[in-house]
Amino acid sequence: MYDFVIIGSGLGGLESAYMLSKEGYKVCVLEKNRQLGGSLQIFVRDKAIFDTGIHYIGGLDEGQNLNQCFKYFDIMDKLKLHKMDEDGFDVITFDNDPVEYKHAQGYDNFVERLTAQFPKEREAIKTYVNKIQEVCDYFPLYQLKENNSPSVGIKYLDDCASDYIASITDDVKLQNVLAGSNPLYAGEAHKTPIYVHALVVNTYIESSYKCIDGGAQIERHLSRNIKAQGGEIRNYAEVVKIVEKDGFIRHVELKDGEIVEGKHFISNIHPANTMEIIETDKLKNAYRHRLLGLKNSTSAFILDVVLKPNTFKYRNNNFYHYKRDDVWSSAHVTGKDWPDGYCIFIPKSSKPGEYADSMSILSYMQLEEVKEWEDSFATIPHNRDKRGDDYEEFKINRAERLLDEVEKKFPDIRQCIKSYTTATPLTYRDYIGTKDGSLYGIAKDYKDPVRTFISPTTKIPNLFFTGQNLSMHGVLGVTVGAIRTCGAFIGQNNLINKINKA
Numbered sequence: 001m002y003d004f005v006i007i008g009s010g011l012g013g014l015e016s017a018y019m020l021s022k023e024g025y026k027v028c029v030l031e032k033n034r035q036l037g038g039s040l041q042i043f044v045r046d047k048a049i050f051d052t053g054i055h056y057i058g059g060l061d062e063g064q065n066l067n068q069c070f071k072y073f074d075i076m077d078k079l080k081l082h083k084m085d086e087d088g089f090d091v092i093t094f095d096n097d098p099v100e101y102k103h104a105q106g107y108d109n110f111v112e113r114l115t116a117q118f119p120k121e122r123e124a125i126k127t128y129v130n131k132i133q134e135v136c137d138y139f140p141l142y143q144l145k146e147n148n149s150p151s152v153g154i155k156y157l158d159d160c161a162s163d164y165i166a167s168i169t170d171d172v173k174l175q176n177v178l179a180g181s182n183p184l185y186a187g188e189a190h191k192t193p194i195y196v197h198a199l200v201v202n203t204y205i206e207s208s209y210k211c212i213d214g215g216a217q218i219e220r221h222l223s224r225n226i227k228a229q230g231g232e233i234r235n236y237a238e239v240v241k242i243v244e245k246d247g248f249i250r251h252v253e254l255k256d257g258e259i260v261e262g263k264h265f266i267s268n269i270h271p272a273n274t275m276e277i278i279e280t281d282k283l284k285n286a287y288r289h290r291l292l293g294l295k296n297s298t299s300a301f302i303l304d305v306v307l308k309p310n311t312f313k314y315r316n317n318n319f320y321h322y323k324r325d326d327v328w329s330s331a332h333v334t335g336k337d338w339p340d341g342y343c344i345f346i347p348k349s350s351k352p353g354e355y356a357d358s359m360s361i362l363s364y365m366q367l368e369e370v371k372e373w374e375d376s377f378a379t380i381p382h383n384r385d386k387r388g389d390d391y392e393e394f395k396i397n398r399a400e401r402l403l404d405e406v407e408k409k410f411p412d413i414r415q416c417i418k419s420y421t422t423a424t425p426l427t428y429r430d431y432i433g434t435k436d437g438s439l440y441g442i443a444k445d446y447k448d449p450v451r452t453f454i455s456p457t458t459k460i461p462n463l464f465f466t467g468q469n470l471s472m473h474g475v476l477g478v479t480v481g482a483i484r485t486c487g488a489f490i491g492q493n494n495l496i497n498k499i500n501k502a
């Protein structure tokens, strides 16, 4: 019998498996897909590598939080990383405005670069960066500091990101530039809390890196290390039932009927999905309904473009473009008005030369846009292209509309394209297993912070949660979530000490 059965091999599942197997526990990770890693997965088209859910990572400079965590996971010196443009890792642009507004790495650099573009706004920009750092200080786990107070972080749970940014300057352009990397957390006006914005942008301002040839290397190295510590990882192992008896989870059942027993169970899948497959009367209906009723962050349409050789020069930045001076409401634009904006991520390949192999163009998209095909299921190698010709037509139509917008900024883009492939909310739904293809899971709401707060523990003493729905999404957010989950067994402060000593 395993000490820990972990459902899902997303980053949170793998990190938990690593921490627990390092402590000598016998762990088994069960993954429904062929490829491990959830949103760490990559895929290849026309020899170009595409990320599905990791376009860049923050906090990886020596001495920074994720660098230290990755040392503890024994992957830091194995990863192939490329530092992004220190003077403008993120470039924010708007229709009818030729200026490229830049987010720079390092807080002083961030202030100086942006002040050069908004000379009258130095004080507002300084106020903003001070606030971001102050908010982050209230979340000690993110600084890998011991967390001895249950109230830590509470101060900023119910402050609104968009309202705060609007309060520090009347310059609407600057407000939108400060929040310009909004798709990193799918922020919504008068909803997204300041701490979500702060914890995400802080990590990238500290330092920003791309994974050379994609983020799946994180999964590969973690998986190798877990196996070296005696852990097991199984693919094609979809959990369809979590079975409780006498107050404890006894086993999970796989799609083919196999039973996997364990002493503890960690769900790395969405809490709502967990509620749907658990067989128990030990969880109160109010708790179940809360988890089942939580709203998720939006989904997206993604256009993955293979570029003709030597046509498009690699740019060491990400691009966030908006049609309007309102970065907070793009997610709600649908139908004929779509797309309202987009972001472009250019993968860094290990091939020599100054040209890019590919680019991923992402624009928010609601599940409603693809509702007529919601009864279909398609992943590769299963059920490839099973959604029908009208779905393919829809995707081509949206891809071309997106390219019409991108062409305004990169006029020659169409001539650079060798081929492209697309992903819709249904693609993310089917690969990751969420109901609506949500990018980042449960959407946080400053008006109701406790409702969207998920504890790693449940009323069933041997059932736990980990993954992006716990603390936050993103590589750092999920890592902090895994520390919270495994802290329940290893001792949180003990674990933090071990990480800091790695």
Ligand SMILES: Cc1cc2nc3c(=O)[nH]c(=O)nc-3n(C[C@H](O)[C@H](O)[C@H](O)COP(=O)(O)OP(=O)(O)OC[C@H]3O[C@@H](n4cnc5c(N)ncnc54)[C@H](O)[C@@H]3O)c2cc1C
Binding pocket: 007, 008, 009, 010, 011, 012, 013, 030, 031, 032, 033, 036, 037, 038, 039, 040, 052, 053, 054, 055, 056, 057, 058, 237, 238, 239, 240, 268, 269, 273, 300, 428, 431, 432, 433, 438, 439, 440, 466, 467, 468, 469, 472, 473, 474, 475, 476, 478
């Ligand atoms: C388009 C996109 C872009 C992103 N860009 C970035 C970025 O640039 N930087 C960054 O830091 N973060 C980014 N993120 C966020 C980041 O990728 C995620 O927050 C993180 O990878 C989620 O990890 P997780 O542990 O929650 O697991 P997930 O990735 O959600 O994986 C869950 C796993 O569980 C498996 N599973 C589901 N149901 C079952 C079942 N019943 N049985 C067995 N297995 C099951 C799934 O197949 C999947 O492998 C992005 C996400 C998306 C979608």
